[in-house]
Amino acid sequence: MPESLTAIVDALPYLLGGSLVTISVVAAAMGLGFVVGLPLAVGQVYGGVVVRAIVTVYVWFFRGIPLLVFLFLFYFGFCTTLEIDVSPYVVAVVVLGLISSAYQSQIFRGAILSLPEGQLKAARAIGMSDFQAIGSIVVPQALRLAIPGWSNEYSILLKDSAVTYALGVAEIMARAHFVATRTYQHFPLYLSAGAIFLVLTWLGTKALRLLEDRVRIPGYSPHLS
Amino acid sequence: MDTWLYLRLEAFPALLRGFLVSIQLIVPSAVSGLVIGILVGVLRVYGKSVIKALADSYVVLFRGIPLVIQLFIWYFGLPYFKIYLSPFTASVLGFSLCSGAYHSEYIRGALLSIKRGQTLAAESLGFNTVQMITSVILPQAIRRALPGCGNEIIYLIKYSSLAYMITCIELTGEGKILASLSFRFTEIFLVIGVCYLVMTSLASFILARLEGFLSIPGFEQQRT
Amino acid sequence: MTAPILQIKDITKSYGKKEVLKGVSLDVNRGDLKILIGPSGAGKSTFLQCINFLVRPDKGQIWLNGKEVRCEHRRNLYAYRQKIGMIFQDFNLFDHLTALENVRIGMVKVKGIPKEEAGQRAELELERVGLKDHMHKYPAQLSGGQKQRVSIARALAMDPEVMLLDEPTSALDPELIGEVHAVIRDLGSNGMTMIMATHQIAFASLLASEIVFMEDGKIVETGTPDKIFNDAEHSRTREFCSKITDLYGER
Numbered sequence: 001m002p003e004s005l006t007a008i009v010d011a012l013p014y015l016l017g018g019s020l021v022t023i024s025v026v027a028a029a030m031g032l033g034f035v036v037g038l039p040l041a042v043g044q045v046y047g048g049v050v051v052r053a054i055v056t057v058y059v060w061f062f063r064g065i066p067l068l069v070f071l072f073l074f075y076f077g078f079c080t081t082l083e084i085d086v087s088p089y090v091v092a093v094v095v096l097g098l099i100s101s102a103y104q105s106q107i108f109r110g111a112i113l114s115l116p117e118g119q120l121k122a123a124r125a126i127g128m129s130d131f132q133a134i135g136s137i138v139v140p141q142a143l144r145l146a147i148p149g150w151s152n153e154y155s156i157l158l159k160d161s162a163v164t165y166a167l168g169v170a171e172i173m174a175r176a177h178f179v180a181t182r183t184y185q186h187f188p189l190y191l192s193a194g195a196i197f198l199v200l201t202w203l204g205t206k207a208l209r210l211l212e213d214r215v216r217i218p219g220y221s222p223h224l225s
Numbered sequence: 226m227d228t229w230l231y232l233r234l235e236a237f238p239a240l241l242r243g244f245l246v247s248i249q250l251i252v253p254s255a256v257s258g259l260v261i262g263i264l265v266g267v268l269r270v271y272g273k274s275v276i277k278a279l280a281d282s283y284v285v286l287f288r289g290i291p292l293v294i295q296l297f298i299w300y301f302g303l304p305y306f307k308i309y310l311s312p313f314t315a316s317v318l319g320f321s322l323c324s325g326a327y328h329s330e331y332i333r334g335a336l337l338s339i340k341r342g343q344t345l346a347a348e349s350l351g352f353n354t355v356q357m358i359t360s361v362i363l364p365q366a367i368r369r370a371l372p373g374c375g376n377e378i379i380y381l382i383k384y385s386s387l388a389y390m391i392t393c394i395e396l397t398g399e400g401k402i403l404a405s406l407s408f409r410f411t412e413i414f415l416v417i418g419v420c421y422l423v424m425t426s427l428a429s430f431i432l433a434r435l436e437g438f439l440s441i442p443g444f445e446q447q448r449t
Numbered sequence: 450m451t452a453p454i455l456q457i458k459d460i461t462k463s464y465g466k467k468e469v470l471k472g473v474s475l476d477v478n479r480g481d482l483k484i485l486i487g488p489s490g491a492g493k494s495t496f497l498q499c500i501n502f503l504v505r506p507d508k509g510q511i512w513l514n515g516k517e518v519r520c521e522h523r524r525n526l527y528a529y530r531q532k533i534g535m536i537f538q539d540f541n542l543f544d545h546l547t548a549l550e551n552v553r554i555g556m557v558k559v560k561g562i563p564k565e566e567a568g569q570r571a572e573l574e575l576e577r578v579g580l581k582d583h584m585h586k587y588p589a590q591l592s593g594g595q596k597q598r599v600s601i602a603r604a605l606a607m608d609p610e611v612m613l614l615d616e617p618t619s620a621l622d623p624e625l626i627g628e629v630h631a632v633i634r635d636l637g638s639n640g641m642t643m644i645m646a647t648h649q650i651a652f653a654s655l656l657a658s659e660i661v662f663m664e665d666g667k668i669v670e671t672g673t674p675d676k677i678f679n680d681a682e683h684s685r686t687r688e689f690c691s692k693i694t695d696l697y698g699e700r
């Protein structure tokens with residue numbers, strides 16, 4: 001056992017370095033997913049028939065195909081065919097981000113739909129355009145309601161990011177495997193990697209809970225009133 | 226060779242082979258995952274405190290650690306203890322244990338959502354525990370858990386592609402091999418994407434039908 | 450007699466096959482307080498919401514100050530809505546904003562007034578409805594009566610020429626109705642033009658310049674409070690008035 005312990009201790013700085021890569025991939029993908037997903041949600045709720053259909057197909061497409069297939073398709077397929085020279089890291093962020101945008105759009109959509117209809121009506125009644133009403137009344141409220149869903153999306157994205165190892169992104173999983181194949185301490189190293197993921201999940205969920213408390217509207221609960 | 230000819234003569238037979246392996250991975254994993262989920266979910270609600278704690282920690286571990294790492298532990302890690310699993314066995318084991326943990330969450334939530342009044346009423350009519358579980362609790366809990374568990378099965382269909390990473394050559398694996406030989410990555414992976422889309426869409430269609438078939442007017446709205 | 454401030458002509462509205470408004474017309478003079486009464490489902494809310502195009506009428510025309518409102522031009526529509534204040538039965542305060550921010554947001558976003566200036570005006574409006582001390586509270590921290598007064602301040606801050614009030618006290622506990630009625634009475638004595646749907650007969654007969662009885666998507670009868678409540682022409686009006694007097698107490 002001491003052998004495996006030294007293996008873990010030796011590898012720990014290297015693995016923790018990988019967690020920085022993991023965190024940056026997840027953060028960037030969440031950001032991309034947010035930037036794409038929010039307009040998708042707004043389009044799906046308020047858009048015309050065509051917009052709604054486009055969003056529905058987009059969501060169906062990105063939720064229906066495995067991450068690994070998308071990674072291969074984008075990295076070996078599209079990037080090679082179109083002769084785009086990008087690093088696996090960028091492809092990982094883009095693919096995770098696009099998939100996440102499909103899931104996030106459904107989180108936001110649910111949040112928007114759960115708002116009382118009167119909010120939009122009141123905004124229109126004082127002369128706001130739909131654009132203004134959505135931007136300053138609907139979205140600020142929906143985003144607050146979306147935080148629990150976001151927290152869930154974070155933990156899914158975090159775990160999924162381990163799959164980007166398949167392209168050789170030097171995140172936690174890839175580094176654990178790299179050390180394992182050299183030291184033959186597979187079991188302890190994968191377990192350590194797993195433990196780091198558990199800690200990261202816990203930290204991120206905690207941070208989002210703090211955020212939720214910070215932006216909480218005093219006394220507000222959307223389902224009463 | 227033009228693309229269509231290549232796909233028809235070389236790709237499709239191999240992909241079909243891979244597709245069948247995928248099915249062989251998904252079906253047993255879904256079934257045993259569900260069984261594990263129901264068992265663990267029931268234990269987490271009705272079990273004694275030690276059992277409950279064990280079941281809870283199982284769920285925390287298997288939901289918190291990425292599935293790839295779990296697969297690597299079963300396939301590359303177990304030999305550390307002189308246990309050797311085939312890629313296929315390791316995959317099914319990994320999928321079942323992981324999705325069992327997720328299923329148990331939905332089962333647990335569904336069981337907790339059943340109002341105390343329901344069991345009180347059953348007891349007052351003289352039902353014994355088994356009768357109460359089979360004719361009052363389960364029929365309600367299954368309906369409550371169905372959407373979540375259904376979703377989990379759709380996730381399982383997609384995550385079955387990870388078996389490739391521990392060298393179990395299923396649909397994605399066959400595709401990777403074909404594409405590496407022919408350099409037709411885009412075509413091959415588009416075809417594979419369509420295969421998965423068909424599987425996931427079919428699964429969600431069937432689940433939606435099942436939900437509709439089992440639905441009871443007004444039941445879904447009345448939460449605790 | 451001067452020209453009416455608001456002229457509404459022949460509004461119709463159907464939901465599917467159901468005709469909810471069957472040609473409703475109304476002329477409103479400056480300073481009028483028109484009270485809409487009628488059974489639930491008569492179309493009062495739909496009518497009020499048609500007036501500021503929150504619900505698009507199928508047919509009909511509206512003139513404000515003698516100028517026809519062309520709601521198909523968005524700019525016109527938004528400008529028109531600023532001149533028509535609307536008070537909802539369930540307040541519809543913006544849940545994520547404080548009382549002050551609720552009153553201010555329309556001025557800032559729609560009128561483009563600088564935040565500072567809009568804030569001062571908002572304080573003034575809140576003072577007018579007696580809520581200066583509560584201006585930093587969120588809707589969920591206010592009582593129903595306070596919420597409704599904030600929503601009145603929010604509408605007033607846009608400098609409306611006409612106010613539409615859709616059962617402003619129906620969602621309130623009886624002991625809170627008085628404070629909202631006091632604010633509305635105040636508005637009336639300052640010359641605000643108002644159209645209000647309500648079941649509060651006592652309040653209506655005291656202040657209304659005209660009572661409008663609606664039923665089944667049509668205006669059945671209009672007249673002074675005295676005429677409608679004591680000497681109505683139509684039997685349906687009489688029936689409704691006696692029923693509502695039983696329900697909501699003596700006038």
Ligand SMILES: Nc1ncnc2c1ncn2[C@@H]1O[C@H](COP(=O)(O)OP(=O)(O)O)[C@@H](O)[C@H]1O
Pocket residue numbers: 464469487488489490491492493494495496
């Ligand atoms: N969005 C809608 N869709 C379908 N029917 C509606 C809608 N809004 C109102 N109605 C119907 O129109 C009729 C008039 O409603 P409403 O204007 O709310 O009446 P009131 O305010 O006088 O009670 C009712 O029968 C109601 O069911």
Ligand SMILES: [Mg+2]
Pocket residue numbers: 493494495615616
């Ligand atoms: Mg109404």
